[in-house]
Amino acid sequence: MNFSFSVLFDETFNLFFMRSSCMSRSRVTIKDVAKLAEVSIATVSNVINGTGRVSLDTQRKVEQAIGELDFAPSASARNLKDKKSSLIAVIVPLLEKGRLQDNPFYWHLVRGIEESARDEKLHVILVGIGPDESFSFIREQHLDGLIFVGAFEDTEVVESVLRLNVPCVFMDSLIDNSDFYQVSLDDELGGYIGTKHLLSLGHERIVLLTGLLKKDGVNYCRWQGYRRALEEAGVPYRPELVYEEPTSSLGGYRAASRIGAKGGGVTAVFALSDMVAIGLIKGLHDLGIQVPRDMSIVGFDDDERARYCIPALTTVRQDIVQKGRTAVRLLTAQIERDHSVERQVTLGVELVPRQSTAPLAARVKD
């Protein structure tokens, strides 16, 4: 009897021991620190936050106790009082398959955001959302702010986000409301300079290879720039030269045959994403159409791959990392109610001429 009891006891003990050594997380609390430093928890709190008045002596005692116990204050407890979490979310649209977009564009965006957020002691949570997503997590987690990429004003999702009344920055969203914080690109200018570059090389039949052309969207603005450039040059706008295709390399690849078809007289293409341009070049290549001899191509973004593509891609450059950093700047201003910061930032674009564009004359000579 005694023996079996002892065994039972030992098992219980072991179980307890294992649980306490494996499961326990963050056991040391402000109370432990207070005890060790022989002060009240209020004082510990004051030392941690630099609030109130604390004598240098107690401060040192407390700091040593914190160090000794390796104390890390619980964010949950803190948030419960403050209603803030030091968490921001980047909300990115999902592909149909329920996965984040595969354009590495987003990665560079996130890189910029993460870097700036880190500087601000904020953490970045990455959220993909589908069309019928619930946003309850934003309130549940007490998110301090949101960066919303590629949203449209009239959408259900935007409506529900706005109702939450949480600091929010829209990116590449072109919502026509100057009350909202937005960072975007001078897309119209991008469309303009890319087109103008081709026009200046003598091209007139220029295909615009775009993604979804939604009113006031990014592509829509670029399309407007395209039209403006044509108009300025006195070249008639032909709607049949605007191809709406999926924004993917495959989309570009598939567009190649349509573009390269004889009789169309197309001599240049402006693809509104490097991703698409690269697929297009490959598609043309497989059809025996050489770039830039037979066809000039301009991309958009200036991915790293634009530079290493063969031929190197002429493109409209945007600084995506900078875009992410700007979004965080606007967001923190909004969180801290710093009204001196502008609400709308439009970043610049720049033409980067490389090898995928050539004068039309060169073709004639051949």
Place this chain on the structure above:
Amino acid sequence: MNFSFSVLFDETFNLFFMRSSCMSRSRVTIKDVAKLAEVSIATVSNVINGTGRVSLDTQRKVEQAIGELDFAPSASARNLKDKKSSLIAVIVPLLEKGRLQDNPFYWHLVRGIEESARDEKLHVILVGIGPDESFSFIREQHLDGLIFVGAFEDTEVVESVLRLNVPCVFMDSLIDNSDFYQVSLDDELGGYIGTKHLLSLGHERIVLLTGLLKKDGVNYCRWQGYRRALEEAGVPYRPELVYEEPTSSLGGYRAASRIGAKGGGVTAVFALSDMVAIGLIKGLHDLGIQVPRDMSIVGFDDDERARYCIPALTTVRQDIVQKGRTAVRLLTAQIERDHSVERQVTLGVELVPRQSTAPLAARVKD
């Protein structure tokens, strides 16, 4: 007097009003729901969590109240009790500049992780860490788990993470300890099949273009596969053909002149990243060296760009999104103490022959 008092009062009122309408977030609590549904907060809690016994009638009342008030339970309050946060972190090494690595590889990883995490009702927080980073946030935020990418066993950071005793999955880390949860690739096999492919085409002087060759690291294993293939084929291993270069397109580009130099007799290159391979092809192209006529190239990863590269890149394929999904699977198993799940998963690789490799004979004929 009365007048000025009234003005003051109005101002105060306005301020109050503005604050309450702009700042207030998530005001409705479980108490409000309880009041509306005419039950206790315990009952509301039980309904929300499906715990305890609740009559169908009260359940409906509570659910309606929740809907009416659009109630979202506070994660902080919940976490404070549960010591869990439904948050996991993906920890990615930083570049020297304090920014996340630019390899889009990470994006695909994150895509896989985010998708799976969403299925598990977990949120993903993305963290870049430098060499002397503090990990206090892991305890502060009560993170439920960690996915650690590209760590090395002996590192300070790994040590401190392990001390935290938080569920953790190491990825591409090759820590030699079977107690740890790890997902990795069959890197040795990858190195082997890539090399073997080139050998089978008749190449013998094969440059291995690798990133940092750290003991037991990813590249190290691939290098071992390279050696095994050579040995099997009876081709002597030449250390001078192993080039350690930065894992970037620029690294590949710069390596081109060294590789293409006359006299070396190099006829093929195995680059351990598509990123590097693409830079290399461009570099060779700029030197007038044609791929695959003059030089065969094999990459690693099978990025999207491998397919659209000119010539399309022969490469060793890995499913990066799947890798991310696997990591989440191991992590949730660990969080839920489901010991039926394996601790180590090694994912497969596959050779994807495309156009950047050709028989050596073809060259001789030229």
Place this chain on the structure above:
DNA sequence: CTGAAAGCGCTTACAG
């Protein structure tokens, strides 16, 4: 300069 105490919004035994 320091501390006792209330309260943030939940969950969880424990009574009834």
Place this chain on the structure above:
DNA sequence: CTGAAAGCGCTTACAG
């Protein structure tokens, strides 16, 4: 089946 109450770990007036 339902509720009163304690407690999670902090912060913040408020006394002293």
